[in-house]
Amino acid sequence: xMGVPLLIKQSDQMAEETHGQQKRSLSGLEVKPVYTPDxxxxxxxxxxxxxxxxxxxxxxxxxxxYLGRLWTRRQIAGFGTAQATNKRYRFLLDHGQNGxxxxxxxPTLTGYDSDHDLAEGEVGRLGVAxxxxxxxxxxxxxxxxxxVSVSLTINHPAIVLMGMFLSVADKRRVDWKSLRGTVQxxxxxxxxxxxxxxxGPRPSLKLTTDIVEFCTNYVPNWYTISxxxxxxxxxxxxxIQELAFTIAQGMAYVESALERGxxxxxxxxxxxxxxxxxxxxxxxxxxxxxxxxxxARIMKERYKAQKPESMRLRFxxxxxxxxxxxxxxxxxxxxxxxxxxxxxLGGTQSLHVSGFDEAFDIPSxxxxxxxxxxxxxxxxxxxxxxxxxxxxxxxxxxxxxxxxEEAAWExxxxxxxxxxxxxxxxxGILHAIDTGYIELEIARSAYEYQLKIESxxxxxxxxxxxxxxxxxxxxxxxxDPEEEKWQKDRLTEVRDGRSSADVQSALSSxxxxxxxxxxxxxxxxxAVGAMATEGEIxxxxxxxxGEYVDPGVF
Amino acid sequence: MTxxxxxxxxxxxxxxxxxxxxxxxxxxxxxxxxxxxxYMGMRVTPDQVAQTALQEDxxxxxxxxxxxxxxxxxxxxxxxxxxxxxxxxxxxxxxxTIPEDDVEQLHELGVxxxxxxxxxxxxxxxxxxxxxxxxxxxxxx
Numbered sequence: 183x184m185g186v187p188l189l190i191k192q193s194d195q196m197a198e199e200t201h202g203q204q205k206r207s208l209s210g211l212e213v214k215p216v217y218t219p220d221x222x223x224x225x226x227x228x229x230x231x232x233x234x235x236x237x238x239x240x241x242x243x244x245x246x247x248y249l250g251r252l253w254t255r256r257q258i259a260g261f262g263t264a265q266a267t268n269k270r271y272r273f274l275l276d277h278g279q280n281g282x283x284x285x286x287x288x289p290t291l292t293g294y295d296s297d298h299d300l301a302e303g304e305v306g307r308l309g310v311a312x313x314x315x316x317x318x319x320x321x322x323x324x325x326x327x328x329x330v331s332v333s334l335t336i337n338h339p340a341i342v343l344m345g346m347f348l349s350v351a352d353k354r355r356v357d358w359k360s361l362r363g364t365v366q367x368x369x370x371x372x373x374x375x376x377x378x379x380x381x382g383p384r385p386s387l388k389l390t391t392d393i394v395e396f397c398t399n400y401v402p403n404w405y406t407i408s409x410x411x412x413x414x415x416x417x418x419x420x421x422i423q424e425l426a427f428t429i430a431q432g433m434a435y436v437e438s439a440l441e442r443g444x445x446x447x448x449x450x451x452x453x454x455x456x457x458x459x460x461x462x463x464x465x466x467x468x469x470x471x472x473x474x475x476x477x478a479r480i481m482k483e484r485y486k487a488q489k490p491e492s493m494r495l496r497f498x499x500x501x502x503x504x505x506x507x508x509x510x511x512x513x514x515x516x517x518x519x520x521x522x523x524x525x526x527l528g529g530t531q532s533l534h535v536s537g538f539d540e541a542f543d544i545p546s547x548x549x550x551x552x553x554x555x556x557x558x559x560x561x562x563x564x565x566x567x568x569x570x571x572x573x574x575x576x577x578x579x580x581x582x583x584x585x586x587e588e589a590a591w592e593x594x595x596x597x598x599x600x601x602x603x604x605x606x607x608x609x610g611i612l613h614a615i616d617t618g619y620i621e622l623e624i625a626r627s628a629y630e631y632q633l634k635i636e637s638x639x640x641x642x643x644x645x646x647x648x649x650x651x652x653x654x655x656x657x658x659x660x661x662d663p664e665e666e667k668w669q670k671d672r673l674t675e676v677r678d679g680r681s682s683a684d685v686q687s688a689l690s691s692x693x694x695x696x697x698x699x700x701x702x703x704x705x706x707x708x709a710v711g712a713m714a715t716e717g718e719i720x721x722x723x724x725x726x727x728g729e730y731v732d733p734g735v736f
Numbered sequence: 737m738t739x740x741x742x743x744x745x746x747x748x749x750x751x752x753x754x755x756x757x758x759x760x761x762x763x764x765x766x767x768x769x770x771x772x773x774x775y776m777g778m779r780v781t782p783d784q785v786a787q788t789a790l791q792e793d794x795x796x797x798x799x800x801x802x803x804x805x806x807x808x809x810x811x812x813x814x815x816x817x818x819x820x821x822x823x824x825x826x827x828x829x830x831x832x833t834i835p836e837d838d839v840e841q842l843h844e845l846g847v848x849x850x851x852x853x854x855x856x857x858x859x860x861x862x863x864x865x866x867x868x869x870x871x872x873x874x875x876x877x
Contacts, residue, residue, distance in 0.1 A: 288752035288803055292779075300752050300779060302812075303805030377754035377778060418757045504757070508854050541853055542835060543804065628757050629764045636856050645854060658835070661804065734777025736760040 208462035209420035211585050217577035225580060230475065234570045236490075238478035240471050240583070241571040242529040243494040248567035254532035255557045256498065257550055258335060260285030260310035262665035263672070264320035267310040271325060273547065278554050281532060283333040284321065285309035286343075293339040293380035293724075295717030296669045305666040308544055313669070313717070314676045315710045318346040319353065327356050332363040333408070333498075338380035340367040341389050342716050345706040348401070364405035364454060364498075367393050370431045370611055374621040375413030377732070380720055383615045385727035387608075389702065391438045396703035398449045406449065407435055408456045408498065415458035416504050418628020421469045422586060424458065426593035427620060429476055430607055433594075436485055437605035446485050450492035454531075458502045459521040466521070467573050468582035470497070470528025476587055499525035500534040506541045510644035511656055514538035519556050526560055527573055533557055539656050546659045618735040625736055673715065680713035688712040689722050696726040743868050746794040748776035748785045750813065753803035758831060758853065762798065765857030771796075771864070782809060786816035789826055795868050798860075801832040802853070806842070814846045827867050831855065 205213040214221075232238060235245030244250060257279055259270045271282055287309040289301035295313050296305045305311050312318055322332070327350070336343045344365050351361055369386035372379040379386065394406045411428035419427070432453065439449050455473065459466050477495035481487040501521035506514045518535045525533055535553035537545025545553070561567060573579040594607075600619070601610025614620050634640035641647050688709040695705045702723075709719050745766055747759055756778055767773045774792055776785065789797050797817070801809065810830060817823040829849035830842060839850050849863045 288754065291754070292752045294752065300781070302751065303808030304752055304803050307804045377756055378752070416757070418761070508852065541833070543833065625757075625760045625764070629761050632761045632765075632857060636858060732756075732777035732779060734775045736763040736773075736775055 207421070207465040207582070208460060209422045209465060209586070209589075211422070211465065211582065211589065213578075213582075217581055219577060221577050221581045225584065230584075231574060231580075235494075237482065237493060238475045239494045240475040240478075241574055243474065243496050243531070245570075247529060247570040248526075248561075249570065252561050252567065253526065253530050253557075254281040254331070255279050255554060256281035256283045256333065256532045257534050257553055258283040258285045258333075258500070259550070260287070260335075261308070261544055261659070262306040262310065262662060263669055264310055264312065264317040265323075266306075266662075266665065268321055268323050268325070270547075274550065274554070275325075275330070277551055278558055281331045281333065282325065283534065284335055286336055287311045288378065290339070290343075290716060291336060291378035293342070293716060293720030295715050296666070296673050298717060303666075305669050307661060307666075311665075311669045312343065312346070313673045313715045314713055315346045315349050316676055316713075317672070318343070319350050322350060327351055327354065328360040328362075334363070334365045337366055337369055337372050337376070337378060338386045338389070339716055339720055340365050340369075341393055341702060341706050342710065342719050344393060344397075345703065345710045348707060349710050358401045359403065361401055362403050364408050365393060366408045366410060366456070368407055368410045368431065368435075368456075370434060370615065371410050371413055371427070373615045374427075374624055375410070375415075375417045375419075377417075379730050379732075381723060381727050382730040383612050385723070387434070387438055387612070388699075389723075390435060391442050392701045392703050394435070394439050394449050394452075395442055395444060395701055397452065398444060402452075404452065405454045406452050408454050409435065410456040412456050412458040412500050412502075414624060415460070416502060417624050418504070418631065419624040420627045420631075421460065421462070421465050422589040423593065423623060423627060425469050425473055425476075425586060426590035426597075428455065428457070429473065429480070429590065430594045430597045430611060432477065433480060433484075433607040434605075434611045436481075437608040440485070441605055441608070446481070446487045447489045447492050450481060450485075450487055451489060455495055455497035457497055457499055457525075457530075459499050459525045459528075460502055461505055461517060461520055463520060463524045463527070464573075464579060464582055465586065466524035467528040468579060468586045470499075470525070470530070471571075471573075471579075471583045472587040472590065473497070474529070475583070476590065496531045498532040498534070499528075499530040501525070501536045503536050503540050506536060506538065507642065507645050508541040510650050511538050511541065511654070513644050514541070515552060515556070518553065519560075522556055522560055523564070523566065526566055529571060539658060542656065543659050543661075546657060548657060618733055621733075621735055676713055676715065684712040685709070685714045685718070688714055689718060692719065693722050693726060696723060742772075743770075743796065743864060744772045744774070744792065744794045745796040745798055745864070746774045746776065746785065746789050746792060747798045747800070748780045748788075749778040749800050750780060750782060750785070750809045751801065751803055751805050752779060753801060753805070754778065755802035755832075756800070758802070759798075759800035762800070762831065762857055762860060766861060766864075769861040769865075771861070782813035782816045785813060786820050786822070789817065790820045790822055794826065796827045796829065796864055798829045798831070801830065801834075804833065806830065806832065806834060807838055810842060810847060811845055817846075827864065829860065829863070831860070 234242040537549030
């Protein structure tokens, strides 16, 4: 190792030449002017990296990664009525998309029907409005459910939407075993990320676990939870917090399923993850690689998984809407490209590139076409898919991966210390939600980041520096206000056309199942079959479990 | 650095919109600039906001909407403030994804300050301080 001292000398010199100016990653991790083998003296290739597709999966969940199959281009979409969204799906499928991801409107996400007072102005506005199984059927009109993988981006009311989806599959005589797709079903993050809760932390965690249990038995190829850091990040967390809280929540779900009596290898292979991706390219790649290594070790060492499939973390990535600026919106195409590149270098399994016009409204068709093109250019022109885990072995990348993992563990240990008993992460996270700890940690980061932008310490091109004179007007998405009225009429029609005795009886069995702490999936499927609406089903649950009110902490 | 300004602000999110990153950042910035902040949290109705504004005797009402529902919800809020006869001495500011095309109409409805996403917190606190001190110190005609 004759060369090492020389390298170190260079490194010291560099530090001097940079006048001791300390560079930091976006999350505040120290970044040195230059890295050498000395930074990795405690690392071990076999132990810490291994081969792609092998434990601890740092280098990727599969041996051949994109050489075997490119990531799924999955642009989320949803607005207006089911029919309107169905048209967008078919547009996307015609323009190079190969998976579907559904965005629901706020009333659907929070478990209210379109005619509820709180829903005013939000019906079909930021997602598609779904009130009954009829809407669900229209949403997937002419889309073969056993061929196209579908992601249902819904959380607390997930059990209802999943019930509707299974009902539609029944109607079309599609075997549940052939359904491939994902339900987000990540209830815990709703209390500090996204904030579209419908129930309190404990009942919503129970429903999440109901879905895991039911699908493990009857819908075996379905991904039962998409453990989501994305919303935590959009809420203002840094990359360390995103990584830590997401992994910790994943552990809470595993513990909740174990407590239910499921064996770890029966359900763990069907858990997947969902992360955001910011502009700091290397920190993001490190985050993804660290996430895989952490999850593998946690599943094997702590939860005693035996199957490799239970240990390998697979994830979807969405580039961050909160990084998109109104000023010079075309600049957002560059940001989306950087973030998408980081996601691909980090080994993502599927990708959504946010539309460059999303600081104004939900994306236009043109913006979505550009997002898909970004993905296709990365796939076919950049060459980054030609070899697996191209960043491995970089002194800097491996150091960053170690550093972000270590920082994330500090948070996870804190959360664990808040818990107790056999399942400390489950009880720890519930405690951390009750006290507002997680929400306040994220709010602190969001505020600090904003202050950095306002003071100019964090440059945002076009916003606080390099402002341009031209103010270009974009062709934005145009929302049709008639859609809300149409949806409400539809809902009335559904209510008028069904047997209210059947609905009442289905809802009262659901109530009984909830009171007796049964798995609610079977009674929900019965209720949606009787044309009970989403709001009616959630009202029944709110009645049994109580309403959750935002604590309003900041 | 922080000085007590005696300005009392009521912040809230109307409707079902879950995007509360911005309003929490603003709440902190206002608190740090010396204002007293009451944050009602999410999912409140226009009536609840107006009622709380009356009871808490606030100087400013700040609403954040990123759901696109502002043109439906803000008229309900201004009406609720009028009904309680507190619209004249309450500074009303709205932030979020507000398209330029809606700005004029919102002003006509009685919104004093509009702060689209990307606005600096200092622009808001300065706007409040200027308008409140001017309004409050002005001799009564």
